[in-house]
Amino acid sequence: MNLVVGALALFVSSFMADASHPGVAIAITKGDEVVAVRGFGHDSSGAPVTGHTKMAIASVSKSFTALAVRQLADAGRIDLDRPVFDSRVTPRQLLAHTSGLSDRTLPEKSLAQPSSPAEAVDRAREALRDARPDGRFRYTNTNYHLAARLVELASGQEFGSYLRDHVFAPLGMTETVAIAVTPRDLPPDFRKGYGYAYGVSVPLTEPDRFVAGSDGVVTTAADMARWLAAQPRLAPRDGMGWQADPQGRLRHSGIWFTATAGQLLTKSGYGIAVMSNSGVTLGNEGTYELENGIAEILDGGTPAEPSSYRLLLDLVLGAVTLLSIGLGVRALRRPRRFAKPWQALRFVPLGLLLALPVLLGLLYGGGRDITFFQLAHYSLPLVVWLGVSSVMNISVAVVRWRS
Structure with missing residues (x-):
């Protein structure tokens, strides 16, 4: 024993x-x-x-x-x-x-x-x-x-x-x-x-x-x-x-x-x-x-x-958050003209962020319910990444739409 x-x-x-x-x-x-x-x-x-x-x-x-x-x-x-x-x-x-x-x-x-x-x-x-x-x-x-x-x-x-x-x-x-x-x-x-x-x-x-x-x-x-x-x-x-x-x-x-x-x-x-x-x-x-x-x-x-993939997942999300910031800053500093309709794709991260509670519930919880506040407890790095990506992409879209 x-x-x-x-x-x-x-x-x-x-x-x-x-x-x-x-x-x-x-x-x-x-x-x-x-x-x-x-x-x-x-x-x-x-x-x-x-x-x-x-x-x-x-x-x-x-x-x-x-x-x-x-x-x-x-x-x-x-x-x-x-x-x-x-x-x-x-x-x-x-x-x-x-x-x-x-x-x-x-x-x-x-x-x-x-x-x-x-x-x-x-x-x-x-x-x-x-x-x-x-x-x-x-x-x-x-x-x-x-x-x-x-x-x-x-x-x-x-x-x-x-x-x-x-x-x-x-x-x-x-x-x-x-x-x-x-x-x-x-x-x-x-x-x-x-x-x-x-x-x-x-x-x-x-x-x-x-x-x-x-x-x-x-x-x-x-x-x-x-x-x-x-x-x-x-x-x-x-x-x-x-x-x-x-x-x-x-x-x-x-x-x-x-x-x-x-x-x-x-x-x-x-x-x-x-x-x-x-x-x-x-x-x-x-x-x-x-x-x-x-x-x-x-x-x-x-x-x-x-x-456990807990740390790895968070580090990957941290890395893509930094990448989103870097790419966003670069795009803002060097704006280029693109067909304006394509700029609508930059709102995809925001859409994913808003739909995230429902998506996670369907993908991982069989339809389970979760609030945004609870979602931040579940994965703050995921929320931060989509939030940062949304802000950067919307900023770039606005700048290029007006240019």
């Missing part, structure tokens, strides 16, 4: 260095036994990350929401197959992301943010009326915002209080809380996570977002070990807060703009939870590779070497 622990520490440290993660905490279980709880690196105050450092688990929180709904269903207070909120949508479909709702039918990040699950339901009324569940998987946080409200209506408790009393406390998760809005509700001993740009990790405040039910659990590695150790008797089911990966393992990932996380249950009986204080960025889409590597080591294999 000492050799395994050493191999795990080396792999996690290599991953952190390669992918620029300042702090990581892990929890490992085998069956209902805790194998390891450990922190690596530091938080944004400079303090070492430990097994008791509070960290966001983002959408891993959905597993807790699904458990709450199942508890109330088992108690006869929620009918998983009866439509709710005057719609065709059932609780089972909400939990499985087959409700017909999506970020395209309700752009949950771009719209005004609710402050409670009740307000989230009000915001979703029209989309719910139009929703046609057709069995297709469409991932959206809105499904779990609505599930949180179901918990409140069935239990008579505020959602976070229900999780505290019926999930966290029974499992001994005394360091865990569920919040409704970031950053408003974050615990006082929670430290900011990090954004990343041009090879530098910078402490950032998580953007204002509604997270109740979807991604609002803040916890520690020690408490996640208790959660994982309870899974053999909780019997998680695919589509109910967990998802099956290509290997048939149950898992769920989580991303904030200032944190990433993941949990994995292996076929050999291991439970793995990973939390990082480095947010989702271009080239860092989560801790999937880290979870897989830990699982490989625990099963006696050799993990693939950590590989």
